[in-house]
Amino acid sequence: MPRLGKNCYGKSAIRLVKVGREGAAGTEEAGRGPHSLSDLTVDVRLEGEFTAAHVQGDNRDVLPTDTMKNVVYALARERPVEPPEAFGIALGNHLLESAPAAAAAVVALRVHSWTRADAGAGPCEHTFVRGSAERRVATVMVDRRRISVSAGIEGLSVLKTSGSAFAGFLRDRHTTLPETRDRIFASEIEASWRYSAEPASWTETWRAVRHALIATFADHQSESVQHTLFAMGTAALDVEPLVEEIQLVLPNQHHLLVDLSAFGLENPNEIFVATREPFGRIEAVVTRE
Amino acid sequence: MPRLGKNCYGKSAIRLVKVGREGAAGTEEAGRGPHSLSDLTVDVRLEGEFTAAHVQGDNRDVLPTDTMKNVVYALARERPVEPPEAFGIALGNHLLESAPAAAAAVVALRVHSWTRADAGAGPCEHTFVRGSAERRVATVMVDRRRISVSAGIEGLSVLKTSGSAFAGFLRDRHTTLPETRDRIFASEIEASWRYSAEPASWTETWRAVRHALIATFADHQSESVQHTLFAMGTAALDVEPLVEEIQLVLPNQHHLLVDLSAFGLENPNEIFVATREPFGRIEAVVTRE
């Protein structure tokens, strides 16, 4: 007899933009001061006991995903949406209360980057320019007993032109790769770290971990992507005691040295083809003993 | 002290096209008969004991991802690349042998769809037209003791204009969704099922499961996405005894009825806006007792 296993449902890609305005609505100051801008994509989902919905088509325990979306917008009106960790906790708690059949609510938030434009007289009060593809990520899991919070980064593309080697590796009859002490190391960092307790500031902690990752990427004498990944993870754990463990995914975005010898030219690590396919993919968790 | 946790590495997005030709190379018939075309994207990765690489930068146990890529092309020359399950097993076995430090090799293969063109005199022998975005997927995990094979489908977009309701659901103060007995149900099916043993034919079994999924989607009187998902999973288990369990992800791609009343027009479930964001996401495993 077929039986329902692990299941969940929710709403994904909820696009939320919140404008923060100085001065209360209806007052003289309304809309006069500098505005703030928060641009998030939110995914919410519920897990729990939903057998009746699946097996009998009985929806009485099913909070519609449309309602979940409404909750995101309503709560965004009632409270700050940043830091995303705090907004995610509020959302998770709310959703879990709304759905008695749910055992857990999971909220994933991605914050898109905008910076104030500069029109010549310093940062603009009301105009913003989109930043890079990097997203600050927060993932909150709320169940009936506790709250788990992860923070992270997606889409942070970095490249170093020095300090990266790959040599001394295992060779077999299908190995044609030459050894190198000097290659381009390019990656799009994906990082996610779990907190053992709530830090004093979600945002300061996020910044400190982000900085540790980038600084280590920059300074590390890399023998491989794995080698640098572990150093980056170690730096993150070192800089923030509340980070229990960190998962890093570092694609190796290959830059191939172009052979210019047919044209009578040397190529001393200067001219490269940036490639998208295939790419290396290196992934690991660095954790505390 | 930081410590290496779960880790893996490999090569992703290896693009492989194989042309099958009648007649042996070098003979009169070479290239004369009908050709076949296989178009795959392959991801390979290794898991195991790679602490030295991560912690000390010692690469002696590291089979380069470039070598893994070479293995894919070399094996593709030496043996059939379809069915992908069989090619994946061969790749996984080979990679595990090549890397003594590896505990497991995982190979994921996606087969892109092409059909023979019709130039007026029946199917062409050498010309193909690309099919839909649907991919046949196979994922093989080989460790030192056993081989696990999953098969699946990605990117199969389906839509039904009748037989789909959503009513009787939980309501709270954030619920504004009206109940409906007649809505569009559109989804992009993602399915993955695990085999308890090797079936007589990977391809026939894949086809039978695929057919069961589509036929159930079409015929089911749906009370919700969850309800149809469970019916589809049940049908897959029913049709193939070797399928141990199946995971289904069914995004709910909302089609919103357009309000035409301002223009003096009714809209009896006829004119819709297809939306991409946000979308529902319903996911479950259906398993045997």
Next chain:
Amino acid sequence: MPRLGKNCYGKSAIRLVKVGREGAAGTEEAGRGPHSLSDLTVDVRLEGEFTAAHVQGDNRDVLPTDTMKNVVYALARERPVEPPEAFGIALGNHLLESAPAAAAAVVALRVHSWTRADAGAGPCEHTFVRGSAERRVATVMVDRRRISVSAGIEGLSVLKTSGSAFAGFLRDRHTTLPETRDRIFASEIEASWRYSAEPASWTETWRAVRHALIATFADHQSESVQHTLFAMGTAALDVEPLVEEIQLVLPNQHHLLVDLSAFGLENPNEIFVATREPFGRIEAVVTRE
């Protein structure tokens, strides 16, 4: 003094899904018979005398793009949306009437492909499976004197494994490409043809041109992409006297032969890497004398 030059404005990416239902709404048969499904993306724009809007910020001549979108949905309710050429003419005429300052309305329609699912008892009446990425395209330009109609194809990916050569080309000191009498020829056909008059059937004509393009691609002994492009264009003009001229864009999607010699393997045009970047781009108009 700055002056306004050529300008236009409109709404893009209007997503329209229309379900055709047998039987009038409110009758017994309503929704019982087989349904039809039309899935289009529509772009509309106006050109004309809009200087006041640009220079003085005076919007009195500006029909909002939101209104244009409403027109698409309202007209879709009132009349058939396929063939797209006819729907586009109706839209263009309507928009031009609605905006007295406009000199011309341009409507571009893309029809996404769906086929009836097969649940075992022949084609389903209410369930559809998405087809390939190929879109039927129609572009209609209506001005105060006349209507121009173009039809076309986008996203039609084709590949031939035989009958394609590239040799005898110009060589200079930067040329390293070897000559070949046998290569893969893969492309994503983009075609657009202009009618001198309205054909008896937009759809039959579209099908005939499409078939001529594919059959010629398949049968042509290709000396280059240019050579086949011209043959395809010629075939289109030959098959349909009302086609005045046709523009074809044929990217050359390179499939690189993998060098397997390091592994002791020959590769008799069998194993290829499909690449995305860079790609050749060949574009030409074929017209009548």
Next chain:
Amino acid sequence: MPRLGKNCYGKSAIRLVKVGREGAAGTEEAGRGPHSLSDLTVDVRLEGEFTAAHVQGDNRDVLPTDTMKNVVYALARERPVEPPEAFGIALGNHLLESAPAAAAAVVALRVHSWTRADAGAGPCEHTFVRGSAERRVATVMVDRRRISVSAGIEGLSVLKTSGSAFAGFLRDRHTTLPETRDRIFASEIEASWRYSAEPASWTETWRAVRHALIATFADHQSESVQHTLFAMGTAALDVEPLVEEIQLVLPNQHHLLVDLSAFGLENPNEIFVATREPFGRIEAVVTRE
């Protein structure tokens, strides 16, 4: 008789990364100083008399697109790749010389944005972080008599939360849009301007135009996208006398105010849904009298 009309061919999406290194190769200083990084995507194409290739399949006048790609990499080794205008002129001249049958060479270059990472001790010498999706664009057309250069911007996303209205527009029976004096104005600027002569510095001029566009977007009291577009174009012409005309494409990326009244909440222009489809598209050329 079918006849060849306007045609061109070339190579697109040539990915070029150049690392600039202090100190000559082979010397002690090689690779020690700060590196520079240039990341470009280049498209090249030729136009001219290629009838024989199209009609007879005679390739003797056809410089292969593979050769064009080689030229990009070889010239990138021999000379600076930035400013892109200058590199484009060199490429165009070279290609035109290499292909006697060509009447013109067109080179389009997109520069991807990277900034130096900051690892704590100021900007890194060898490590870079990817910037926003904004690309600096240069397009060069070289024919046998002259060289035309356009510069531009793509992918520059901006958003203002104040100073944008849309009211007083044409209304008809399909108009439902309410008037507003306060809306979000979000766009992804695409700009392209043509030079009447070579400026003293391609880069300084590009920066000045870019700044004029952003500052005007920020400061303008906008009555419509058209109104701001014209002001932006005017500012560009004002700031740089050598800019002959500028084309601007400003999609209107709608941010919809969320109706929270069902939850007892006002929404004083605070909570929005960012949408992708449909979008407005406003396009105009601003030129000198």
